Amino acid sequence: MDIYQICPEFKKGQITLRQTETQDAEELLNCYSDEAAVPLFNSDNCHGDDFYYTTLERMKQAIDFWDFSYKNRYFVRWTIIINDTEEIIGTIEMFHRIAEDEFNHFGILRIDLQSRFEKQEIINDILEIVNENLYQAFEVNSILTKAIPLAGERIQSLLNNGYSPMNKRFMGYDDYYRRNRVDN
Template sequence: MSYSIYEKCPVYESEKFIYRMVEEKDAEDLLECYSDPKAFKLFNSDNCTSDFFYKTLEEMEECIKFWLDQYKDKYYVRISIVDKQINKAIGTIEFYDRKVNYKDIFKVGVLRLDLASKYENEEFISEIIDIVINNLCEAYEVEHIITKAIPDAKERILALINKKFERLEDKVILPYNDYYIR
């Protein structure tokens, strides 16, 4: 990539999804995801200013504005995952890089993946992870990714293991539990 992801966020595409910068107009779609109690329990809010459970459109709109400000300040990119078949945002990817010191790894990409509960299955998650591996890792110049998957996230864990992620010992890289690395 000849430019920084913070200059212009690319649009990516896979078989079922389009991945593009989150937009304020996504609020109504994303509220379905972020107000879903089944989805919420799988979200990763470690070290965040919110738990990402929203009940009103206004809360979701404020969250998106915050994400866009964070992007402007180059903290992370938040990408909407749009289901091509229904042309609707069904979740988001957050990605950023972090310096670590772990087994000769000095920089990792951190992935947060928030999905509406009906998309929380191995097939969809694998498709999304492929986009992250093949595109966001290059954009951030990282070879390794860490992401969280609590024990209840059976489909997510299956997708991670199938994509060659390994469970980290708790609190090895981050002061939190239930992380996987690839």
Template sequence: MMNVYDSCPAFEDERFLLRFVKQEDADDLLKVYSDKNALPFFNSDNCDGDNFYYPDSDRMENAIDFWLRSYETKWFVRWTIFDKTISKAIGTIEMFHRIADDDFNHVGVMRLDVRSDYEISDILQVMFELFIPEAFALFECNEIITKIPVYAVERINAALKFGFIKSEKLLIGTNDHYAYNNYWTVNKDRSL
């Protein structure tokens, strides 16, 4: 089996390409992470106060540097999402295998961040279909969780269509010990 930290695979369909993040993505990703309308959909649980709002190039470049270092230390992987129809990065997907003393031990945690104009059910469902089936093996897990706030109606619709269910369990932050809610879960045998 491929070790995602030795070689990071790309995922592609006719419209979207997901590939390992690069510093050269900074200009396009600045449009994602400075988008105040996208910010409420980002999952910053247990991220030491970082809310993923990067209003300038320096902050965006520093974030990418951190993502690259995190990959080197095998903490998490961040893919850039390209819309090939406009030749632009429109978001990222982060994934890691979580080890914790709570109900979400040994699950994969997925963070999906897109520009607000891509927060559309059909597009989000394509992201799930393109990425999640491969992520179970890459991150050696049988369950993947993602945070979806109650107001994220497009994302909820996409998650339901893919096979996610809302969990009543709380994620306990390993850094801050705070109990986070609004997690949705999909098991390997329930996904497409």
């Protein structure tokens, strides 16, 4: 199945991931205007966008860009929804990276969460979905994701889910974790 023709929805534990839609903007603004959350977002190589949005208009512009990017097969953004309350708490992004370097054909995962949901149990559910589904969906054998030293909960979840610190720079950036595909 081509993820860029039909975007799957995933449900695991406390969360559901479904493709981000314009009507998510108001609730997503709670995440992207969260000053405590913004430093944990991975804005590496995003042309200066730090993902700190304080207006509904700017949030909608971001979602429009994410939709454009999906339609042009650049990346997929999923909205993270708490199953019990249907509250929208953030997004994840994933894409298959094509480049002429040692990280060619790697998956790049970005996780953006409201700070009050930056908890291992939520991140574990996200990573389990990623580990079970996104290697195949994006045709990659390795996934990279960023976690700055301040992100203790995220780092512990990454370690618990088979990710290891790279201990080297990726495109000039630090704090990346890598997990290779494990076929069961």
